Amino acid sequence: MMTATPLNTKSTTRAVVFAYHDVGVRCLSVLLDAGVDVALVVTHEDAAGDLIWFDSVAELAARHGIPTITPDDPNTDAVVAQIAALAPDFFFSFYYKLMLKAPLLEIPRRGALNMHGSLLPYYRGRVPVNWAIIHGETQTGATLHYMTVKPDAGHIVDQTAVPILQDDTAGDVFRKVTCAAEITLHRALPQLINGTAASRSQDLSLGGYFGGRRPEHGRIDWSLSATQIHNLIRAVAPPYPGTYTTLDGKELRLLRSRVVNQQVNNHAKSVFFCDNSGCYVHCAGGGTLQLFALEYAGKPVLPSEYLTIFGTSQHTLD
Structure with a gap:
């Protein structure tokens, strides 16, 4: 007892x-x-x-x-x-x-x-x-x-x-x-x-x-490698402010990612593209990111909407 x-x-x-x-x-x-x-x-x-x-x-x-x-x-x-x-x-x-x-x-x-x-x-x-x-x-x-x-x-x-x-x-x-x-x-x-x-x-x-970090420190430098960008994305993922970039003149927020390979890419600049399996970036600094949680022009984007919104064309990221 x-x-x-x-x-x-x-x-x-x-x-x-x-x-x-x-x-x-x-x-x-x-x-x-x-x-x-x-x-x-x-x-x-x-x-x-x-x-x-x-x-x-x-x-x-x-x-x-x-x-x-x-x-x-x-x-x-x-x-x-x-x-x-x-x-x-x-x-x-x-x-x-x-x-x-x-x-x-x-x-x-x-x-x-x-x-x-x-x-x-x-x-x-x-x-x-x-x-x-x-x-x-x-x-x-x-x-x-x-x-x-x-x-x-x-x-x-x-x-x-x-x-x-x-x-x-x-x-x-x-x-x-x-x-x-x-x-x-x-x-x-x-x-x-x-x-x-x-x-x-x-x-x-x-x-x-x-020192402390501010939301503007979440802007992505696309000259970096996939691993470096992935580390920034996960370091400021929600509930923190998240990372962001510009795509076709509109803000694209990247809130979750993973590195799918670390190979050197033959690209002078990073390239964003989507296909039936998701959205990706070939990073100018080497490697490829798969992107999961996205917001575009202030609205969350569901995976089922990727191709409708972004199409299959490649987009250069600066």
Whole structure:
């Protein structure tokens, strides 16, 4: 006969949590499950016009009766004073978008920790999952590290790797990284709480910093190879903005693809064409792409419509 395990009660370990997105929800859940006293959650208002495809940290905090604030800048004197008055042992940052400056980072008695979506020291900075796919990496992961004023540069406490398969989109990989973040924090948290967690410095000569990406960065350079273009397509596939090009003066969005061969083509420019089996591009940089999810002139195109809309003629892509 199984006996019920009592729910955790709050411990004497107090934390302030800066969090957003699915990683924020799952990692905050780990802290709550462990009984950490989360005194305050700092999160973001969802931006008007954004596609909200992820869970809400604010809703999770509300279910647990945790006070929540959404400052435009957490580094103002008023917010710093509010947080300092809580006397937290730890800060935890889980997919929070804004930088925490020195006055904030000096508050927690036992340190400030961040969960980063790569295997540090590689892919420091913004949107690490997307950049890893663009560069054709075969693995990435989640890293728990101490925060310093220089972003993503502090000592590493723990990290977990996940594979990137050759046709994985950023959404696929982000879901894996979310699981990796939860596993990493769950494994490291007991040692952080009892003061036995080890850490190691990063070799910052490895990897590098990457900036954010904007929708216009999805324009395809058709001089590249099929593999390079495929990596961009899957790196920004929905729910991200997607890649695009121009065909006969109208915008063509390419949302899903696969490389069907990597042979060098005898084409000075990339060539788009359709037949009874689908739509393809012979890429000027070598190889052929098969295209699956398309939008043309602002409307989704079903596979049954390919020949009706595009015909069997070849179209040059610049």
